[in-house]
Amino acid sequence: MSKDIQSASTLSNDPEERFENPGLPPHTPRKNESKPGLKKLDSAIVTGVFSLSALASLAAVVLYFVLPDYSTLGNIRLGNLVLGLGLAIGFGGIGFAAVYWAKALMNDEEMVEERHTSRTSPEERAEAMEIMRQGVADSGVARRPFITAALGGALALVPLPFLVPLVANLGEEDGWDISKLKHTMWARGKRLMTDGPHDMSRPIKMDDVTIGSVFHVIPEGLNDLSHEEGYADEKAKAVVLVIRLDEKDLKQPENSLDGIVAFSKICTHVGCPVALYEQQTHHLLCPCHQSTFDVSDGAKVVFGPAKRPLPQLPITVDEEGYLIAEGDFPEPVGPSYWERKK
Structure with missing residues (x-):
């Protein structure tokens, strides 16, 4: 046994004998x-x-x-x-x-406090x-x-x-002005316009929407509003995604216009823009929290935290072949709020 090992073996196992408290x-x-x-x-x-x-x-x-x-x-x-x-x-x-x-x-x-019961x-x-x-x-x-x-x-x-x-933002109705949340600019006869700058936005003909195509849409007249007139607020509620599917892929083809459907882009979870479309599954994905909606089945939720389908905009075609709205959304768009019934 070496000298170092012998020295170590003679050390006491009692910590108080082996080490001194260095103090602060x-x-x-x-x-x-x-x-x-x-x-x-x-x-x-x-x-x-x-x-x-x-x-x-x-x-x-x-x-x-x-x-x-x-x-x-x-x-x-x-x-x-x-x-x-x-x-x-x-x-x-x-x-x-x-x-x-x-x-x-x-x-x-530094201070030392002794432990106690x-x-x-x-x-x-x-x-x-x-x-x-x-x-x-x-x-x-x-x-x-x-x-x-x-x-x-x-x-x-x-x-x-x-x-x-x-x-x-307190208003007159029960302390909050929630009337702005209930309606959008969409109204009967308003044409569906491509979302873009004023000089590039154009109306959409029904024949322009082919199977598998996707259009980001705003209501006619939105770009004519100034910021003072509420352009940003109105656009935040009225943006729409128009998609055309083969009618045989739709579970309720009677709720489409020859396979063309239009849904709100505002996620029903917290209001993020839903715009990621997967053509093979017909799923729309919200990039914020991965809520997924099935376009072929009325944009019902198939995954994620959202609880309601995306509201569908009723559409038809005018005499010139342009897509127009038949009215506003049948329900408020976007997330829930305290006076929303569903």
């Missing part, structure tokens, strides 16, 4: 502990970031009402952009300032309360009223960018 490392004071000016600067930074958070939340709410509904930056509505930035700066500022406060101003000395005595509870009071004292809440006020303001204002748009 020496406390290294922070720079601001020796320089009061730095501590004041850190306090000002925390106060400033809390205040910035509050101002960002308040500014987002003000700009939401000041900016026109149709103002955009690229394809992003400015009202939504400022609300998002307000929430990001509001919550981010609170998080950053809280972490900075803890690291720069609160007590950073779960049952506590009155003396131990009193000791716990004293520790909590000491923690409050270490945080400097009482000594730094400006930080406390800034934190309170930030916490009070940060929910506003989320809550105000909900309250701002």
Whole structure:
């Protein structure tokens, strides 16, 4: 047996005899502990970031009402952009300032607390309360009223960018204007137009729709609306997918126009655009949560979280051979809402 093995074999198995408790490392004071000016600067930074958070939340709410509904930056509505930035700066500022406060101003000395049984005595509870009071004292809440006020303001204002748009949409019908959700621009006689810019959108003839073809469709007159007149809102509800199948593949061919069917593109789960068509299975797939609808069977749900089929637009053909709507959808399009019966 080697010397090293012999030495190891003589060691005790008792951890207390084999190892000594090294204890806590020496406390290294922070720079601001020796320089009061730095501590004041850190306090000002925390106060400033809390205040910035509050101002960002308040500014987002003000700009939401000041900016026109149709103002955009690229394809992003400015009202939504400022609300998002307000929430990001509001919550981010609170998080950053809280972490900075803890690291720069609160007590950073390590402490060892001996383990004890779960049952506590009155003396131990009193000791716990004293520790909590000491923690409050270490945080400097009482000594730094400006930080406390800034934190309170930030916490009070940060929910506003989320809550105000909900309250701002309150209407007359049971507190919410849900009438806009019940109807679209589709009406009797409106031609089905290809979805595209105003100068490229065109009406669709029945003969243009061959078996297996797919058309993304909007109602006639939609592109004539301005943003102030609600172009984006109307298009979000009225977009339609037109598909032609062989009538023998349809389970209810009487609900088609020589195999042509038109369904809302708005998923009945959360409203994502359903536009991925698989020609062999006749399935429509929602890319957001994989709800799948069977076009050959009235767009019924065959997979995924959606609970209702896609609403079908009733269509016919006019004297010139163009596809037209026979009316609006027989039911509201898109996801459920609280007053929808089905």
